[in-house]
Amino acid sequence: MVPPHNPSSKQLNASRRELSEATRWMIIGARQCGVTVRHISEVFGVPKSTVHNTWTRFNSIGSVQPQRVGRPRKTTERDDRCLYLSTQWDPSLSYKELRQQFGLNISVSTIKRRLNKFGIHKYIKAKRPLLTPFQARVRLLWCIHHRDWTVAHWRRVIWSDECSVERQSNPLVEWVLRSAKERWLRECVKGVAKSGTVKKMIWGCFAGGLKGTCGGMRVDMGESMTAEVYIRTLDFYLLDFVQELRERGIDPIFMQDNARVHTARITKDWLLEKNVEILEGWPPYSPYLNPIEYVWVQLKTLYHKHYQHLADDTRGPEVLRPLMEDALIHCWELIPERLFEALVEGMPRRIEAVIRARGWYTKY
Template structure:
């Protein structure tokens, strides 16, 4: 029976106090042979750790190990089998995929679920980088006049894929460990909202925003711009700036013409940049609040009611923290040279 260094230290201490090996073994729930072996090892080495063992001979050399690690670092999406085959092709070394995984683990390379984000072209990266540099030195007073807006679709039986299940080997497809899905999420609704340092707008449900529907330019003007953005701009004053992304209903000719007529300034927002919009994190907070309700919504109407109640319940301090993180978001884009960030 192997003992830990702590157990070995207890064995030696008790024996030096005059206890017999049989008494020490009974007190520490060890065998008498284990106690004898620990004490003999202590007398020979003066240490509580086990002697180093030779172990099984490694089937890869140091050069093979470096090749395995460098191959994985050059392409992080390669599997253990891919690296194994590359090692066999280049260095004519045949090892198991488990050996490859152990060598990668020794280099602190373990498989994880990759972070995801929009596919960015060189033009997208350049635009994001330019936007970050231009707005990096903006003060809180300047961000105070910006209304961050966005649309979001919520499914009745949606999943954020964060759920886990505890199971034994061979129970992957057991019914108690199975996560059932519903076609098209069981129904959905699309909503729009805006946030700023001063407050947040009402949550607006887009008519026909469920399956097969969407937000058109006409609906965007009548239901959102006229009903919510224009009054909010009058509340903020002449420094008001509207932030909306490059969705078709936002960039349509009639939408741009309406904004010019109302003299509403818009922020030149880089495409494919959800990580720069703080309201995206508020959508996640809203969805978590709805999923945590007991009982959970059972119909689309109940889902809308829950969304409205939870939206009103989000404190303004949460919104302020998200908007105050704009400088950190911009710095992250600059460090990533316009690429995707953790936000």
């Protein structure tokens, strides 16, 4: 039976498209019922030549599929599915290993095309801190415990962390337009300093859309990073921000990760003495659950954009570190507050992503 006529189908006559096998069989059925080529062309929105060729092919070879030119496929649909399933079992397999595993006499390019059909491409493994099954479970349980927290809950949290900034290390990937022969031209190479570069350790915090303080760690000359240094830094930067939040009617919760200087007994005692509530049980090896990590990326980008001249400064660390601190504080002030608000609003998505991954790796 011929389907009802669709007036808009004439609009499709000008566009060439591959007919499905079902449509071709419907055309054959209509012809067998005595429907004219012209009427079928109008109903299905295809050229009359297509209807005629489909009918002729059916009468000639008993098939509705057009005969293809070129070399026949070397893999079947089943082979393609097996290739795909192998990548699901072991994503680290190389194309050559896949070819050897199945004994297929096909090229690597063919394997790539077959897998591309399933949306499978070769990527460099993403990098994240190494997790053990126990640590993944701790992450999962912590996220489940905080699953019901609303954005209003997360706005109470003071997100904090330290960040080390190198004078000459630009985190951005730099692209150039070049030919294959120009790969090693000076202007086409990004030089990376391996040692001897000047670094500055800073500390920062924020809560909700409120930008907290950012500044250098309170380290004396020749002093290493200790719990005493960390406490001096918190005393210098944190307490004023906590007081500001309380004056705004916000009861803050202080977040810090599991670094030794953070979990030291004297640090906990100091926070308790200052009546600073702590976000308990922060999961191990989860820096990207802390939204301030994305603030550091923005900070470093602004620093290397506006203070590139410091990378070429040949003066010593005792001169450069104060200059770097001033530059980083300025870049912190340039970060728009809407970024901080957006990061906090994304916390429920971060929690759900970890739960879906059963505590394992996510983009957070």
